[in-house]
Amino acid sequence: xxxxxxxxxxxxxxxxxxxxxxxxxxxxxxxxxxxxxxxxxxxxxxxxxxxxxxxxxxxxxxxxxxxxxxxxxxxxxxxxxxxxxxxxxxxxxxxxxxxxxxxxxxxxxxxxxxxxxxxxxxxxxxxxxxxxxxxxxxxxxxxxxxxxxxxxxxxxxxxxxxxxxxxxxxxxxxxxxxxxxxxxxxxxxxxxxxxxxxxxxxxxxxxxxxxxxxxxxxxxxxxxxxxxxxxxxxxxxxxxxxxxxxxxxxxxxxxxxxxxxxxxxxxxxxxxxxxxxxxxxxxxxxxxxxxxxxxxxxxxxxxxxxxxxxxxxxxxxxxxxxxxxxxxxxxxxxxxxxxxxxxxxxxxxxxxxxxxxxxxxxxxxxxxxxxxxxxxxxxxxxxxxxxxxxxxxxxxxxxxxxxxxxxxxxxxxxxxxxxxxxxxxxxxxxxxxxxxxxxxxxxxxxxxxxxxxxxx
Amino acid sequence: xxxxxxxxxxxxxxxxxxxxxxxxxxxxxxxxxxxxxxxxxxxxxxxxxxxxxxxxxxxxxxxxxxxxxxxxxxxxxxxxxxxxxxxxxxxxxxxxxxxxxxxxxxxxxxxxxxxxxxxxxxxxxxxxxxxxxxxxxxxxxxxxxxxxxxxxxxxxxxxxxxx
Numbered sequence: 349x350x351x352x353x354x355x356x357x358x359x360x361x362x363x364x365x366x367x368x369x370x371x372x373x374x375x376x377x378x379x380x381x382x383x384x385x386x387x388x389x390x391x392x393x394x395x396x397x398x399x400x401x402x403x404x405x406x407x408x409x410x411x412x413x414x415x416x417x418x419x420x421x422x423x424x425x426x427x428x429x430x431x432x433x434x435x436x437x438x439x440x441x442x443x444x445x446x447x448x449x450x451x452x453x454x455x456x457x458x459x460x461x462x463x464x465x466x467x468x469x470x471x472x473x474x475x476x477x478x479x480x481x482x483x484x485x486x487x488x489x490x491x492x493x494x495x496x497x498x499x500x501x502x503x504x505x506x507x508x509x510x511x512x513x514x515x516x517x518x519x520x521x522x523x524x525x526x527x528x529x530x531x532x533x534x535x536x537x538x539x540x541x542x543x544x545x546x547x548x549x550x551x552x553x554x555x556x557x558x559x560x561x562x563x564x565x566x567x568x569x570x571x572x573x574x575x576x577x578x579x580x581x582x583x584x585x586x587x588x589x590x591x592x593x594x595x596x597x598x599x600x601x602x603x604x605x606x607x608x609x610x611x612x613x614x615x616x617x618x619x620x621x622x623x624x625x626x627x628x629x630x631x632x633x634x635x636x637x638x639x640x641x642x643x644x645x646x647x648x649x650x651x652x653x654x655x656x657x658x659x660x661x662x663x664x665x666x667x668x669x670x671x672x673x674x675x676x677x678x679x680x681x682x683x684x685x686x687x688x689x690x691x692x693x694x695x696x697x698x699x700x701x702x703x704x705x706x707x708x709x710x711x712x713x714x715x716x717x718x719x720x721x722x723x724x725x726x727x728x729x730x731x732x733x734x735x736x737x738x739x740x741x742x743x744x745x746x747x748x749x750x751x752x753x754x755x756x757x758x759x760x761x762x763x764x765x766x767x768x769x770x771x772x773x774x775x776x777x778x779x780x781x782x783x784x785x786x787x788x789x790x791x792x793x794x795x796x797x798x799x800x801x802x803x804x
Numbered sequence: 805x806x807x808x809x810x811x812x813x814x815x816x817x818x819x820x821x822x823x824x825x826x827x828x829x830x831x832x833x834x835x836x837x838x839x840x841x842x843x844x845x846x847x848x849x850x851x852x853x854x855x856x857x858x859x860x861x862x863x864x865x866x867x868x869x870x871x872x873x874x875x876x877x878x879x880x881x882x883x884x885x886x887x888x889x890x891x892x893x894x895x896x897x898x899x900x901x902x903x904x905x906x907x908x909x910x911x912x913x914x915x916x917x918x919x920x921x922x923x924x925x926x927x928x929x930x931x932x933x934x935x936x937x938x939x940x941x942x943x944x945x946x947x948x949x950x951x952x953x954x955x956x957x958x959x960x961x962x963x964x965x966x967x
Contacts, residue, residue, distance in 0.1 A: 363924070364924075364928075365882075367826045367838065367878070369828035369829075369836035369837065369838035369876075370828075370836055371828075371830035371834055371835075371836045375830045375834065375872065375874060376830070376874060376876075376891065376893075377828035377829050377830045377836050377868075377874055377875065377876040377891075378828060378836075378876050378889070378891075379826050379827065379828035379836075379838060379876045379877070379878045379889065380878060380889075380953060381824070381826070381878065381880050381887065381953075383955075398955070399959060399960075400960075401953075401959065401960055402951075402960065410834050412834060412835045412836070413836060414828075414835070414836045414837060414838050416826065416838050416840070418928075418932060420928060421928070422928075422931075423927075423928040423929075423931035423932040425840075425861065425932060427838065429835065456885070457885075458885065458955060461955050461956050462955065478861040479860050479861050480858075480860075480861055480931075480932065481931050481934075482931060483927065483928065483931050
């Protein structure tokens with residue numbers, strides 16, 4: 349029976365390095381160990397090209413090569429006959445391999461030495477199993493298809509984004525033992541992603557941001573491709589990435605508005621999968637583990653499938669979120685408590701909001717809260733519909749990729765975590781209620797000349 | 805092809821120790837063949853290597869070597885990434901010595917110990933490399949070329965000219 353590449357993906361996790369045999373035009377053989385062999389599809393693998401070697405010289409002259417792979421669990425030994433096709437130096441495959449190689453390099457003390465110059469794509473012409481003894485196959489941890497079905501079932505009754513994301517993260521914990529996970533959604537204005545849901549972290553990190561292209565999450569978003577690393581790599585550690593990015597853009601002085609990202613202190617494995625639907629990037633699902641090589645190709649398949657359902661549902665909910673608007677506009681029913689007023693400051697420059705001395709939120713979510721607080725102060729209004737917020741000229745919502753509901757979740761969670769006496773809550777389909785439990789003093793700080801932004 | 809300096813005592817100790825060994829050959833059609841080694845002897849003058857292999861999984865490579873005499877052997881130490889490749893063009897299959905089966909068994913244990921220190925279980929390696937003593941063969945060749953393949957700026961550098 350022909351051996352399928354899918355059946356031997358365990359050999360491609362890099363536990364036991366593969367080796368490649370090539371021959372020059374005059375028939376001189378060469379053999380080299382490989383840092384990385386990447387599954388591309390049922391008929392192709394990609395090998396890491398890190399420097400100009402005899403292997404590379406040979407395959408450019410004679411494209412036929414042999415690859416030896418060993419199953420790290422059963423010791424089954426395979427030889428693949430390959431034909432070199434081309435080298436990719438950018439794009440999803442390249443970025444995925446670059447991230448993985450950074451993890452491998454860091455794990456093996458080769459950070460700074462291993463550097464991906466290209467992904468060499470080979471067609472797999474044949475796979476043979478080398479005669480020899482093998483160990484019994486490892487016991488399956490679970491039936492991934494059944495577990496995926498359970499996750500899928502858990503999501504189908506979710507009627508709002510917050511429920512959907514919370515259920516998705518809970519289902520990953522229950523059915524896949526993935527205890528640390530988060531969802532980020534893109535902010536089209538800032539070219540960043542912000543955390544909208546998380547599970548299994550000391551602090552939720554809701555509202556924290558990561559720029560596109562930074563860390564596994566930012567690269568997964570930019571490339572719209574899953575990024576999976578099995579060992580810690582400082583190059584892809586996002587806590588550092590955002591700080592570096594801010595300093596590089598001269599915004600280091602604004603770090604007081606930074607919300608720490610959720611994340612494991614001793615993270616070893618990360619898998620970030622883009623959530624796409626209708627040709628748009630709607631978010632990134634990222635899972636983490638403190639164990640090396642915690643996620644394999646099967647986990648990647650599962651998360652990509654689940655992200656498909658998440659994306660389709662997110663898109664559907666986004667379109668239906670406004671719902672039929674109720675005509676009645678609520679008024680403040682409860683008198684706000686007295687006492688010292690809470691000073692709420694709004695900085696026009698970036699729509700950041702501070703409750704007292706504490707940073708709350710910025711950007712679109714900040715402008716939404718400010719509009720509601722102003723209306724509340726002016727007329728005592730407490731109920732707002734998604735539709736009117738979407739059309740409100742004071743709220744600078746990007747026309748494309750607008751995800752109002754994600755921003756409202758973010759705002760609600762941030763207010764809840766601050767517990768400063770200002771909350772928002774759902775008030776039926778497509779509507780939210782502002783709950784102000786103490787008197788407020790609103791201060792608008794107009795835009796100032798550049799670099800004069802301060803907290804006081 | 806670069807000429808190769810003889811193997812000195814330190815290198816001899818490395819390539820005869822618990823180190824990963826793989827071999828490659830080339831068939832008349834230009835398709836490479838490969839096999840894993842399971843032990844190595846260095847000639848007293850350091851100018852030749854005898855590499856032990858398990859014959860059954862190496863059948864195609866042995867055919868190529870009989871036909872062409874050309875072989876490439878790479879040694880790599882997982883803990884340090886030290887990697888070196890030697891090439892020969894006069895390779896031939898030679899009778900094994902009486903202690904070669906024991907040499908192969910010792911090699912597997914030394915290699916397993918090296919990997920155990922890195923956290924890899926030894927049973928997979930033993931399953932892969934431990935062979936029936938009757939199935940062990942030896943390939944001997946004089947060093948026509950040698951290269952460092954340790955990852956880094958020196959990768960690919962020849963091991964030096966004739967001493």
